[in-house]
Amino acid sequence: MDNITTRSAAEKEGFLLPGHYVDSNSSQVRAFTQRALSGLGEDTETARAVRLFYAVRDDIRYDPYAFSLRADDYVASTITGFEAAFCVPKAILLTACLRAAGIPAAVGFADVRNHLNSPKLAELMQSDLFLYHGYVQLWLGDRSFKVTPAFNIELCERFGVKPLEFDGTADALFHEFDTDNRRHMEYVNDRGVFQDAPMDEMLKAYAAYYPKLAEFTDHVRTEGENSQDSAFSGSA
Template sequence: MSQTPLSFLEATEFLDIEHDAVRTFAATAIGDASTDQEKAIRLFTAVRDQVWYDPYSVSDDPAHYRASFVLQAGRAYCVPKAVLLTAVCRSAGIPARLGFADVRNHLQTEALRARMGGTDLFVFHGYSSICVDGTWLKATPAFNTELCARFGVPPVDFDGENDALMHAFTADGTQHMEYVRDRGVFQDLPLAAILAELRDTYGPMVDASSISVDDAFAKRPTTQTRPDGASHGSHSPQEAR
């Protein structure tokens, strides 16, 4: 699109881009990058790897979907991670919006599939739509590099020129991710619609998110270094809610 609406640079209820933690995270991740392309690449990588992907951290508390809270928690599922990436892009002056799609994830733990009622369909999978040099690109920062290694899939990389979506297959050719329905793009998080769809599809999954699950998704290092250099301990799914 030739003209970018100013709304894709603004703060919102969930994209609290003026919060000190969000600004600090963005500035530290960007470092000495001078172009929007390089800034977007560094922001994507920081969000992907500095926030652990935790599919059990689904919450119905609106406060837990703000970008600043995602940084505080240090772990999140795809929707809050997309919120964070969108927020830090806007904080850096790069237009960004939230995008959603339904996907089939063919790589699941038994515990996660059971929590989801036996389905491999993930509704309202979140990603960021980032405007780099006039071109809107899709970028999903959900799976951190360490988690990808555990499941034998390469991490999604963003080059600032092409869409960065989940890989269709693993390294050995096993089917991984299949995009089945586009939910569109939004200026801010449509949380009410997302929670309604999650409850309709998975039943009590949202309300059970405080229950600890010990599988490949739930494990994480004891400590993790944030982009600002601070070290913090791991959080239980209940703490991340």
Template sequence: MKASAQTTNSNDLSSYLAPGRYVDSDHPAVIAFARRVADPSMTPREIAVKLYYAVRDEFLYDPYYFDTTVEGLKASHVIEAGRGFCVPKAALLAAAARALGIPARVGYADVRNHLTSQRLYEMMGTDLFVFHGYTELWVDGQWLKATPAFNRSLCEKAGIHPLEFDGSADSVFHEFDVSGRRHMEYVHDHGTYADLPRDELLASWRVHYKTFADWGQVAADGGADFAQEVGKPS
């Protein structure tokens, strides 16, 4: 189900609290993770902030670990694998928030990454990340964007500003890196969903990425350190 931030109110949040197929907030591993990170007695803002940083930093951002199976895109799979790309990491933040009673949903935007690595550029054939995943959390009566993709250690190695989130304002990718080079440019926002729209994502990736069918083989070869690749001159 696709949603509109403009029409949401406190009376229609049930779909953003219920478990989804991919935002599997009822999975034991998700529940255990959420309860380890934050106490249900905390304020929604405190819970949201703690969960954001735990998802951002405890699970490595790895665009080469590209499992697009039903199981591979679930929030719980990120916990099992210890890593993931932006889409399942966003699902994990949403699932953990729901597990602690915070309404949450997943959103997607087309983002141009001006500092993508040469290897990733060759794999994708472009620097446009279509359907980049983010999370929206309902905190203090408003939807806030949170982007938990890039873990701090990756950012430090790559010279990228790590994204901070204080539970009171949107947290989206920076336009520039620490050296002032152009970094992220938001091109198009696809909106938000109660659960991950797998069929829509796969269809869009097949259209935009001509080599999409081969990505599983590219990702499976391993041996890449994405943190060392990002931001290097191509």
């Protein structure tokens, strides 16, 4: 995936506007953004983008079992209150926060293969292919970068996964190998970027491809359980 993408001024302007799911104008998103940027010494677009990437990456724990087929769970203002989320809600939130900070951003999706998927999650998914993996495309001046804030630093350290770092000069997208140099994430189909999340299409695909995972997570939600498992090998 190229890190420099040409977009018209009108298109990039559209990536500053709020959407239904990317509700960057909501009080919750604005408060999350302000907290994340508090104390930022260098107030540049790059500095704001980097600070927001790490805030979403690390302040909301990654949990693949925080999966939902309810559209309301994918609204950025709702996601600000989550302790844990999987890649799509975290990408939506980062997109909203970037827009709230005046940085053009779009939510993107790709199908990825997780070569280190845990046996438990693989059984529930009945696949190692993650449809609609969420990422973010953002613009800093004329340059475009693709980043994914999914895996928080504590999770990466626990399961031997190289954390993604973003400094505003290169993409932060690929977990290609773990710390033992085993193949990890493989992008197999880029679905493109959107001004707002294509939730109807996405939820229909999730329901069709992951019925066991949807049933499991609905049960967990109903019972009020909190899974500590992960999407990485070594988890039960």
